[in-house]
Amino acid sequence: MKHLISIDQLGRNGIERILDRAASFGSVASREVQKVPALRGRLVVNLFYESSTRTTSSFELAAKRLSADVISIRSSGSSVDKGESLKDTITTLDAYEPAAIVVRHPRAGAADLVARWTRAAVINAGDGAHAHPTQALLDVHTLRQRFGQLDGLKIWIVGDIAHSRVARSTAAAFGLMGASVTLCGPPTLLPPGIGAALGCRVVTNLDELAEADVVYTLRMQHERMQGGDVPSLNEYAALYGITGDRLVASQVVMHPGPVNRGVELAGDVVDSAQSLIGEQVAAGVAVRMAVLYELLAGAEKDERVREAATA
């Protein structure tokens, strides 16, 4: 596997292979020297066309814990602001001979395009509302840590499905791992055909929420109000907000962050023992280390290293 663009390309075996390695990387953080030398001397470029705290920082940290050199580029203040095309930006970065480019972009398919224009391994850190495979991996990792396996788990993904790359990748990953997934949200935020497209059940109310083992909530973005997708945050919270009294004690709650407290998720739930949000963040670093390792140091050696060796 050269690139990680979408979760579908991994399959269940691929997900398990990467997450088994992530489990072994989990202990690196608790060492006195929080590093392993796996990627020493290799360059990882983080190219972020959208702001992101969690994903950027955890990719940076993951690369550094593998001893790679890291540069992070954000679209504001860069040549991107001067109207440079994505292709030209990638061609320029490719001249630095990076081992990997981690890219986040507001447009679906951007990571796939980047992979055509560079010799580096490309990791999709989110493209539009299309895919976010490392988020899906860390979500599966979090649930494996909690439940051992996902087979037979009932997982509800609640919120703005239409605009969520997390929903698409995470629902696909949960499905691949044997869970049954229900998508829940206002009909205006459930694209026609989404159930068939993702192989999920679709519901528009929380009436049967009690059946869920896992309640995965999505961020309700304020800008959706302007598009008239829901009448108000207040009405959204009244109908779909996950509060303590809507949960049963055995259920766990997840969220990809950042949370709008009191909208999609009540503050006391975020802070409760039912919340796995902290575990998700912690899993992010180990999982991204495992992805970088898989692509750069795994069975398939980097093309350029092989070329240099045979030259």
Next chain:
Amino acid sequence: MTKRTAWKSGTPEAALLSGATVVDPRAGLHGAFDVHISEGKIVSVSEAGTIEVPDDCQVIDCSGQILMPAFTDPHVHFRTPGQEHKETISSGTAAAAAGGYCLVLAMPNTTPTVDGAEILRGILARAEQEAVIPMGQLGAITKGLGGADLTEMAQMTEAGAAGFTDDGIPVTDAGVLRKALRYQQVTGAVIALHEEDPSLSLGAPLNEGLVSAKLGLRGQPGVAESTMISRDCELAELEDAVIHVQHVSSAGSVRVIREAKARGVKVTAEASPHHLLLTDEACSTLDSRAKMNPPLRSEEDRQAVIAGLVDGTLDCIATDHAPHHVDEKEQPFEDAPFGTTGLETSFAAVYDELVVRSGMSLDLIVERMTSGCIPFGFEPPSIVSGHAASITVFDPGSEWVVGSDGWASSSSNSCFAGRRLCGRIVRTFVEGVQVYEGGSK
């Protein structure tokens, strides 16, 4: 009457096209005939082997090939003036010649817009210098395609406008369209309509369906098209006006047009090869060459468009040839412009998929490929003695991979690029002038 087409013309051939299967449903021909052309006209159409060949006449062996009236396309974008990096009159008409066409009608969404008589005259004058085949030019319905103020349609008609359209964008305001339709009493020129309700399509880059849901992209529902067609058929009926619906893509649209025709509304419509052959599955890899407007739709829609073409609800095949520079198309799907080229592949693609693979009648396809000019008041060519020698010769045995030999168009954004097709245009004559020779022989 004002001249409504222009081209640079050339020297007509004196030739006997022998051995071909001649297919011209309008003339009732489907069989082995020799066609003698001279001084721009068809001199005779005779049973194979029965013509005495004059000494000064070359014999062109067309055995195994299909000889048809050359095609007409009421919907092309030649990007001139203003966007010549995408296409020029010269390259666009060369692409049309390679596709077997003898007449194409260019859309006015250029830079600046063709919204006045002077600019329209300028384009036709330029066509006089560089057009490889005859072309006509439509004018805009509203100034600057702004959707608000009517253009000087009478003066543009006087200058040779082939018709009027705001193609590329819809006339959203029903009241503005109604005025344009009333004004048709002055111009007599057909109004061609790009049908899309922007409040439903939301400018989305592809069809609304499983593919858009999976990709996380907003989709255009088919009703964004069909509801506007419904509205405009009502308006045309009210004003007793003539409208032509461009690039029909959805099942609902075909149904609306069928019903309108049945109650006597003066509406014609076109189907594009890409809507006849492809579905939104072609967008699943986010290949921007499959991004066009209206978008590729579902298999159900595709089948409805085919059925509409067969039963005559859709009168003709039009390419909506929309060239874009590679730098513009090599962007994320949402940022890339809408449009696919089509002139060089239309007949071969339709023949390969609908005739060879799906068993549709060749006569029907030839009729629909030639009739695009009729709604705009032009006579389609015919293989009949005394008519203009506008003829296309097609080799059904020649297999090729689309794009592998390059393009006559300045642009290469074809949704059929890389597709293996069975059959290829080998010669095109316009009024006796051979404007294209290529392909297999």
